[in-house]
Amino acid sequence: MTSTDLYDVLIIGAGPAGLTAGIYAARANLKSMVFGIHYDSQLAKAGIVENYPGFPDGLQGLEISELIYTQTKNWGCEVFTANVKKLEKNENGLFKVITADDKRFTGYSLILATGAYYRKLDVPGEEELYLKGVSYCTICDGALFGGRDTIVAGYGNGAAKGALYLGGLGSSVTILCTKEELKCESTYMKRLEELQNIKVLYSITVNEIIGEDRVTGVVFTDKEGKINTLKTSAVFVEGGTAPNAALAKDLGIELTKNGFIKVNKLQATNIDGVFAAGDVTGGRRQIATAIGEGSSAAISAINWVRTHK
Template sequence: MAVASALERPDLITAEIVEASENEDLAIKYGVSSVPHTVINGKTVSLGGVDTQEAFIEKILTLREAAAGAPPLVREGEEAHVDIVIVGAGPGGLTAAIYGERSGLKCVVLEKGVVGGQVALTPVVENYPGLTRVAGKSLVDLMAQHASQYTHIHQGEEVLEIKPNGQIIASTNRGRYICRAVILATGAKHRKLGVPGEERLYGRGVSYCATCDGYFYKGKKVIMVGGGNSAVTEALYLDSLGVSVTLVHRKDKLRAESRLQESLFNRKIPVLRNSEVREILGDKIVAGVRIENTKTGKTEEMPVDGAFISIGYEPVNELAKKTGVELDGAGYVKVDQQQRTNVPRIYAVGDITGGVKQIVTAVGQGAVAAMAAFEDLANPYWKEKGAV
């Protein structure tokens, strides 16, 4: 976006991409500890994360970091007719697009954030059949390239509302889509610890993405909070980058696969069990953490340069809720074996449906949902039942 803006307004806009590790003095000057970190006219306007195009242009124009929860900018005018709107460009959404298009249905994939979802931020994937070991981003790139041979993927376009009666209207921050079915593949977002210092120091030593930010901590000391596959995988990744990492887990036993735990042990990565982070300390950047051992009750302060958090995910269900789709007690979308929700012509796939949250599951569900949509649009079961 920076480059595109500089190409558009060469009279007024200059774009500089700064590689932080080769230019440490500049990175220190602007307090860079997560990427991408955007500075405009000497002022930081973005810490980590990826802006939508609209938000980035807004920052260029106003020189302000967008306020948390600020409403996205809605654009009038653009309207398109498609058969299926797919919300989310993770493995589930991308697979649904491939199968939908191959069934002869015109699809569009709308992604408000990063194409690939969580997988794009996973350092290594070792359990996707056919690929012994692959970087998450590489796997997702393969899927996205495959899907884009069939359909359009719109990054930075957020679906704000779905009106499912009669013609389905999906309104986004760019316009409206009139469609015949919707597949929700909105995935899940990082769960937070909810401790003091976590939000204040986000992007300044607190991170949820080892792939994005681990590089900054080469030769430095960090904790990785969590005990599942993701936390252990990311701890191993940080260790391989030359980061001194300690795993902090609230229980006695780790939940991670035994092979991952074996690697942890072999690499002599310290593990603090029965330990919970109570506070993340630091003035402008992370300087330490306060950890309580829940068995002994003892609390200690550990000086660290960074705190990585990988304690699971919460379903991204705001759109599903607004649409009237039924959720279970944990907030996941309820679906039948064909990925149908309670609302005719609305389907859901991947982590948003709970269950086994794996790439391979989302991929399978994406295919099932697309084929179900094809069948249902040809034989509308809801009309047989007398529904609208």
């Protein structure tokens, strides 16, 4: 192995957290590589983004992703547009990244920013009407449907908080609770009961989301077994998220009880030289927080490399 084969920082994931980490590492004059396809990130698929500072008129998530990607490249961070299938730690303490096409890269430190995926309903119309009234982020997209009829599908705190957020925007909200009860904190339940523009239907099975160019309704089966159609302008799926943490688990990184990567305040994991940032660590699932964690993880990695190289 020659010196040119060895990287200071290897970053897995090309979303906002991973690309930001690449910017910081490259600006510190460290040889760095980001692995991933930024078009596949949740940011790139987010549609119009109106809550990210600096863009008062909003901007498409894809445009923001492309801007961050370009900035990462401009600072000299390499980007390898391939998915990673395996991570290893050598006996000498170096980390090895093996891509899907069996290319291999070695580095002193590792940053995992592999993100998370939204749990879906897996019903007809959900995929086809995504960004056309189907959303997985009430905070991100709720303002687009203020004062209109909306549906929240879910059963936990996420569904309750999403409904409260929409209700605060003046929307009429129906929670299609997929369990026998809404498993949320009592404080949220009390607030829901106090609002006249929010109602909850229990033991619901969502069958289909309907519409052509936009969402127009939801077909569901109620607890009596009757099939109903409810008109709506939007469906917010609040089934929570699941982390893309398989690579971390295989490497021996400690996970939380919900399967997210466990990190400290400096974004460090239980393995020396390995850091994590963004949705794979849990948290708020926002662009701003992912970028903040990406920068923090990079600073920690930079300090690690300068101390241990």
